[in-house]
Amino acid sequence: MAQIIPLDSLKQPIGVEAMRAELAGGCAASSCGSSDGPADMDPAVWAKVKDHPCYSEEAHHYFARMHVAVAPACNIQCNYCNRKYDCSNESRPGVVSEKLTPEQAVRKVVAVANEVPQLSVLGIAGPGDACYDWNKTKATFDAVTWQIPDIKLCLSTNGLALPDHVDEIAAMNIDHVTITINMVDPEIGARIYPWIFHDHQRWFGVEASRILHERQMLGLEMLVARGILVKVNSVMIPGINDRHLVEVNRVVKAKGAFLHNIMPLISDPAHGTHFGLAGQRGPTAAELKALQDQVSGGTKLMRHCRQCRADAVGLLGEDRGQDFNMDKLPESVDYDPSKRAAYRAVVADVRGEHVAQKAQAAETVAAAGADEKVLVAVATKGGGRINQHFGHATEFQVYEVSPAGISFAGHRKVEQYCQGGWGEDATLDGVLAALESVAAVLCAKIGDCPKDSLATAGIVASHDYAYEWIEAGIAAWYAAAHPAAVRLTA
Amino acid sequence: MAYKIIGSQCTACGACEFECPNGAISTKRGTYVIDAALCNECEGHHAKPQCASVCPVDGTCVPA
Numbered sequence: 001m002a003q004i005i006p007l008d009s010l011k012q013p014i015g016v017e018a019m020r021a022e023l024a025g026g027c028a029a030s031s032c033g034s035s036d037g038p039a040d041m042d043p044a045v046w047a048k049v050k051d052h053p054c055y056s057e058e059a060h061h062y063f064a065r066m067h068v069a070v071a072p073a074c075n076i077q078c079n080y081c082n083r084k085y086d087c088s089n090e091s092r093p094g095v096v097s098e099k100l101t102p103e104q105a106v107r108k109v110v111a112v113a114n115e116v117p118q119l120s121v122l123g124i125a126g127p128g129d130a131c132y133d134w135n136k137t138k139a140t141f142d143a144v145t146w147q148i149p150d151i152k153l154c155l156s157t158n159g160l161a162l163p164d165h166v167d168e169i170a171a172m173n174i175d176h177v178t179i180t181i182n183m184v185d186p187e188i189g190a191r192i193y194p195w196i197f198h199d200h201q202r203w204f205g206v207e208a209s210r211i212l213h214e215r216q217m218l219g220l221e222m223l224v225a226r227g228i229l230v231k232v233n234s235v236m237i238p239g240i241n242d243r244h245l246v247e248v249n250r251v252v253k254a255k256g257a258f259l260h261n262i263m264p265l266i267s268d269p270a271h272g273t274h275f276g277l278a279g280q281r282g283p284t285a286a287e288l289k290a291l292q293d294q295v296s297g298g299t300k301l302m303r304h305c306r307q308c309r310a311d312a313v314g315l316l317g318e319d320r321g322q323d324f325n326m327d328k329l330p331e332s333v334d335y336d337p338s339k340r341a342a343y344r345a346v347v348a349d350v351r352g353e354h355v356a357q358k359a360q361a362a363e364t365v366a367a368a369g370a371d372e373k374v375l376v377a378v379a380t381k382g383g384g385r386i387n388q389h390f391g392h393a394t395e396f397q398v399y400e401v402s403p404a405g406i407s408f409a410g411h412r413k414v415e416q417y418c419q420g421g422w423g424e425d426a427t428l429d430g431v432l433a434a435l436e437s438v439a440a441v442l443c444a445k446i447g448d449c450p451k452d453s454l455a456t457a458g459i460v461a462s463h464d465y466a467y468e469w470i471e472a473g474i475a476a477w478y479a480a481a482h483p484a485a486v487r488l489t490a
Numbered sequence: 491m492a493y494k495i496i497g498s499q500c501t502a503c504g505a506c507e508f509e510c511p512n513g514a515i516s517t518k519r520g521t522y523v524i525d526a527a528l529c530n531e532c533e534g535h536h537a538k539p540q541c542a543s544v545c546p547v548d549g550t551c552v553p554a
Contacts, residue, residue, distance in 0.1 A: 073505035
């Protein structure tokens with residue numbers, strides 16, 4: 001696969017042509033955010049989201065985020081969180097993030113900006129609460145923007161301390177704030193939050209959740225009034241707030257939230273969380289999608305969230321955090337804007353083509369004249385292309401295809417099937433389970449053996465659309481799979 | 491009349507440090523410690539000791 005330039009090569013001095021080749025051949029990111037493009041959005045809003053991988057599904061193909069864990073203190077206890085680990089709400093539990101001082105964080109951000117030209121967003125998202133541990137959040141943002149003025153800042157909060165800092169957030173040009181809102185009914189909240197720390201005391205039960213709820217709503221309203229985009233994260237907890245999240249969606253939508261991201265509870269006894277130890281299960285992929293579909297009208301729904309770690313670095317779906325641990329960074333590092341600037345110029349070009357082929361793909365599926373709605377899984381390394389070997393995929397991006405169009409439906413994580421060229425049957429069982437209800441898998445390359453196994457399970461696997469744009473490849477497959485309809489239109 | 495932090499359980503989140511009205515808490519070898527000479531269990535400031543009220547790990551910030 002000579003046409004693929006590994007992302008690692010971006011660490012080396014690299015020219016604009018090589019960046020262009022990389023995006024064309026395929027490599028950049030995976031999927032995230034609102035799927036709307038510039039035509040669907042207020043220009044002021046588009047300007048804010050177009051380079052943010054978490055807010056724009058389109059942007060996540062090109063731009064990278066990094067999180068710095070500078071604000072470890074938190075003011076609430078959640079039943080899905082064990083503070084020995086990262087918060088499982090904003091980051092996957094199990095490994096503790098490298099906690100950084102604001103000074104260390106600035107050094108890390110500059111080092112990443114020099115080496116990862118896709119970097120567009122710096123977020124503070126746990127462990128802990130960015131608004132409660134405000135002094136460290138503010139010191140970090142102030143120092144980073146002084147060195148890299150065009151970096152976008154975002155933060156994530158449970159909302160309890162948010163109203164105290166909204167004016168400073170607005171003054172610091174923070175365009176994006178995520179509030180985790182799991183309930184709008186304190187009775188339900190009492191089953192999620194055992195206590196909060198507010199106004200110099202610990203509050204328990206329904207009273208704690210009532211205070212939290214009021215502060216969350218106040219914070220949301222204050223941000224919206226100042227034109228700051230708000231994403232609401234909700235953790236879907238079966239039997240506790242799963243049905244209630246429809247009401248949460250209605251309320252946050254009415255109050256002006258830009259995006260609603262419903263995430264599955266991550267629960268495992270090994271994480272030591274209350275829910276994990278109590279045997280509370282997370283939702284299945286089908287339950288999650290059913291809820292997301294139910295609330296998909298109105299507020300845009302984020303389906304590409306990877307629940308990334310609090311110290312994640314890179315495109316969504318990849319994490320290069322380990323490459324930039326403090327012990328790997330030089331003592332001092334100066335910001336060099338050249339690589340990021342060159343990359344942005346290339347992306348501006350490529351994006352036009354990406355948008356045009358999307359529109360073309362929508363016409364193709366509409367013209368197929370079929371009335372079938374199917375799910376298609378794609379193996380991609382980013383850049384919006386079908387460009388990953390089936391056996392190398394650690395996740396598949398799933399799209400829903402019908403005559404109404406092609407829309408991103410979510411991602412399915414799998415154990416990497418192929419390790420060193422030999423497929424393992426045991427792992428393929430996991431892949432088959434993850435691909436439940438998917439009609440076809442499109443990838444850059446697949447061997448005969450896994451292809452046959454997938455066929456036995458009723459899943460078509462194909463590398464006929466290798467290196468196509470994702471939407472174009474799906475549209476071509478869909479049209480070919482409905483030959484009768486194609487004949488009608490021919 | 492002072493509190494102490496069980497270092498082996500401390501997650502070093504630092505919430506106690508900035509909640510302490512007496513400036514009695516600081517870091518030492520990766521965790522936080524309370525200077526017993528400065529701690530008065532928040533008497534005259536708050537109804538309950540702030541460090542123990544905010545600490546996320548049960549049984550970690552306790553009477554000395």
